[in-house]
Amino acid sequence: MRTEPVVEGSSPQPRRRGRPAKSTALADDTRSTIVTAAAAEFSRDGYDATSMRGIARAAGVDPALVRHYFSDKADLFAEAIAAPMRPDRMVRQALAGPRDQIGVNLVRYMVETLDRPAASERVIRMMHTALGQEFAAKMLRQFIIREVLKRIAKELGEEDSELRASFAATQIVGMVVARYGIKIEPLASASPDEVVNRIGPVVQWHLMGNPLP
């Protein structure tokens, strides 16, 4: 089972999907073995301490084979937790636009993605698990810090960028939980534009201190 990227074409490395034509069933088995091993490794050691090489070892396959199916660790992690959205890709794409639009672009991608119930239900389920079990919180935390916040901080390059990025995360996490989880009104029924206009500039202010409208 593959989770399609939320934002089309946002991956810097197109996924190599060249499975051997004559052994699709075998390839699916291998792929599935890798994902199962990855889920176990991430759960046990957390996101940071798990490596592609360690996953290959646990799955009993060559590291090159892991890289054949998955471009990087974030990719494999997203698959292991069946992540319905790829915040790391969204961030990469948002960082590619004008710097004073990072907040608005990020929020727009998230709202457009999560306004589909299938996506928001899975994200809320993941949040639910993370708030109930420390190992899940740890994985999610490390993934967010490594793949999302540190990338943003690096792009901003300021001394307090990591702190700023983590505060930006509060506004995004709160938008997700309140709109799609608890469903607080009138927020939950507000139009995507309304949400983008009221949340995007706050994320931008957290990140870079741009004045609000």
Added chain:
Amino acid sequence: MRTEPVVEGSSPQPRRRGRPAKSTALADDTRSTIVTAAAAEFSRDGYDATSMRGIARAAGVDPALVRHYFSDKADLFAEAIAAPMRPDRMVRQALAGPRDQIGVNLVRYMVETLDRPAASERVIRMMHTALGQEFAAKMLRQFIIREVLKRIAKELGEEDSELRASFAATQIVGMVVARYGIKIEPLASASPDEVVNRIGPVVQWHLMGNPLP
């Protein structure tokens, strides 16, 4: 078991605690019967549709007795879900200060309360439940809307105050989930002042559009 008010002296009506001196055990039984009935009624009907009178009926006691132990519905609800903090009281207290300080005052109360692990663990447990079970989400949603957001909106008196209040809630909910639940760094280890200075003005902007520093 009583949960002490988080913000001392913030209740407009001091709690009447005059239990009959000679029958404390009986009074405790009665009180406990009322709380149990309340929890069942809130779960079944939600916060809005549950009344003090209905709870009295379900508990098989006189409505006056319910009011003897609990000053209002929010009070009984907080007890029924063993709420570790009372956002409704915090809001009432924050609204009593200068209007341009509502955001900062609200966030300061919350951070001071939740920096005690016993309090934050219970709030996160409640969030966890609300994200996993619709009846819990419904209760929490209705409580937040009725006791928190509508009070703020009424005080602000603007046409879009309810919408503004619900957006302010996203920043507060996100601060709680990211700092105390997922524990995203460096946010989770930031000082209370840092959190108040970076979150308070955003809440204020959501509420009233005051410019950010």
